[in-house]
Amino acid sequence: MSDMYGNKLICKKTGKIIYTEREAGEIVNKCRRHKISQHRDKAYRPARKYYCKYCGHFHLTHFSKAKKKEYT
Numbered sequence: 001m002s003d004m005y006g007n008k009l010i011c012k013k014t015g016k017i018i019y020t021e022r023e024a025g026e027i028v029n030k031c032r033r034h035k036i037s038q039h040r041d042k043a044y045r046p047a048r049k050y051y052c053k054y055c056g057h058f059h060l061t062h063f064s065k066a067k068k069k070e071y072t
């Protein structure tokens with residue numbers, strides 16, 4: 001989801017990029033395909049979308065990198 005200048009919108013609460021549900025879904029699907037071909041180990045986590053009640057849009061949880069407790 002972008003503003004009128006084409007910049008990504010960032011959620012003020014979580015600091016994550018804001019996606020529409022459709023955008024988030026497309027990215028998740030891409031990650032799934034990627035996973036099947038290249039990542040078999042358990043440590044690898046595909047991106048998942050989730051609804052953010054603060055901004056009313058969707059974010060992606062990413063590959064279990066750092067920053068775990070940003071939003072509680």
Ligand SMILES: [Zn+2]
Pocket residue numbers: 011012013014052053054055056057059
């Ligand atoms: Zn949000």
